[in-house]
Amino acid sequence: MEFAFTQEQEMIRDTAASFLKDASTSAAIRSAMASDLGYSPDLWQRICTDMYWQALHIPEEYGGMGLGYVELVAVLEQMGRYLLCSPYLATVAMATNALLIAGTDDQKTEILPQLIEGKTATLAFNCGGNVWNSNAISASYRHDGNDLILNGEYRYVLDGHSADYLILAAREEGSSGDDGISLFVCEAENDGIQRSLLPTMDQSRRQASIQLNNLRLSKQTLMGEFATAAKSLAKILDLATIALAAEQAGGMQQVLDITVDYTKTRNQFGRSIAGFQAIKHKAADMMLRNEVARSAVYYAACIADDALSSGPLADELAEAASIAKSYCSEAYFKNAGEALQMHGGVGFTWEYDVHLYFKRAKASEHFLGNSSYHRERVAGGLLD
Template sequence: MRFSFSDEQEQFRAVVRRFLDDHAPPSAARACMASALGHDEAVWARLADDLGASGIHLDEAHGGQGFGQAELGIIMEEMGRALLCAPYFGSAVLAAGMLRHGATVAEQAELLPPLASGARRAALAWVEDAGRWDAAGITLAAGRDGAAWRLDGRKRFVVDGLCADDLLVLARVDGALALFLVAGDARGLARRALEVIDPTRRLAEVDFTATPARRLGADVDVDAGFARLFDEALVALAGETIGGARRLHAEAVEYARLRMQFGRPIGSFQAIKHQLADRLLDIELAAAAVNHAAAALDENDPAVSAFAAQAKAMASEAGMAMAACAIQVHGGIGFTWDHDTHLWYKRAKSSEVLLGTPAWHRERYLAALEANA
């Protein structure tokens, strides 16, 4: 498969980058880190109003832009570069994606437009105490209250779960995977922030105690829908990681050109320039894997799960290696609180394990290849 971005896509990237440079500098990330909400409501609104970002990959019939995974990947990469603090991944990618693949046509027509416009936010809750990211880790069983449904149990690592207006919850009904909608103010719902390494992306733990829920997608294969959503989320998160890695590499190269030691730029020493060259190679190889996986999603390639797992594994490893390298290149200032490099390092570390570690995804990649052999 040959892949390259069109002129229109590159122009779109430039527009997104200008917006984020203007509205989401590192100082904005620090302000969001210190806020109760974790993001800037004004920037979130403008993302939807000015860029149509919240619905970039959603059908026009649902208020979206009708683009594909490639355009979503551009937005995610630029958000990673800017270290944007916003509930985009949790709401626009995870929750909206689960509705696309796990709800009925009528339910999509009802629930997707508010997400596409950014007027409402949703979060997807599926991970439980076992810490598994795949469907096999979902054991919470939905119960009945007459004709109504209720949930009792706990979900963990809910991305952007604290600020969500609604929660989409994956649970079991007679052993099969089912999708439920829970209002943010529902009875018996308790949310609390998890202490995590990355203060720029909020994760929540959610408890349900006889919490009323509405079942969605009763006639939909939710297992297949979640599998598709998971592949899309892996590729989107990998793209975000690539954006952060590119930002760190550019800043490390610039610092290596300017920082003088022993009468010459430190970038002229082999220990520095070889490391930066190796990291650039890692980033470009991982970016190629991400773009390949995005194209496979848009083309409904039967081997897409293998490509998505490969993209996540390669991007995570390249992102962490570049983050560590950037701190080392910056030397004594690189690990200080006042310097911004550690913010991208923490995002790279959290993204490395979010949705599964590189080692796990390499196992999934091998299994998917064998299944399609």
């Protein structure tokens, strides 16, 4: 495995950093947070038409760039660094991956080009609680002639209030565990679908609840075969977990950068606090956590590339995803907390951005499973 960036990957990362530094400013973040959508439609269209990031790992046959997961992770790291408010994680790291892994040829041909052009999508599976696998699914479906009837509620659906397409995980009535799981893709504006925003601590990323009330879907909306989607869903969630960990690694870096810059300007006892040994030690520990997190994330991205190209490697992918997420979740929140302390009282004020990263760190820690959840996954895999 080669752990050094190619020139093309460096160019992708540097271009993303340059673009987002100008586009996702503090003012832009706060404006997006105050909007109904939670992101700027104009900026989203620039990302889609100018940067073409949503097409990074979509195969060329569907209009994409045909690159790998390492390139995708490099962009996501910069998005986390600049706290980009956008439906990118939901659309690309969750819904697009679901289509690539479980979608039929017709579904890929129809929907993927629309996502490349700027349509948004998301994945709904968790019906509440802190379990992030097929056991979190309580929404159900039953057959009604040539159609399917779905009922149930989903929680914590990223950008679920505004997505154009929904990918729904539901289980056959009477099933449990991994049995009976199916995936369906449909347009969000549909009779039987009720969407509402959830109040969240992190205002830079919106979550929604989705209620299905006798939603009638045709069998053409089924992704793959009936009652066989548990393994596909696990793979989709592992890929999304790696993507989220990449965002966390980027946020950690920015938290360190803005904190070091601040300590250079704050004076106590006649000199900059950046020269105090205690501050230096905290900054060094933050940097160490950054480097470890980045190593875990890019190792997981390499495993993801292999898993997407060859198909198997389910155990290796799950282990790598959980290692990256468990470490990044704790390290990001620890770094954000240290940043608040090093800023002093002003760190909690609205004028400084460090509190925005603190909230994103806590929200990201719990989404798709916190560190304890993922450590248990790793331990369970080692015991199997």
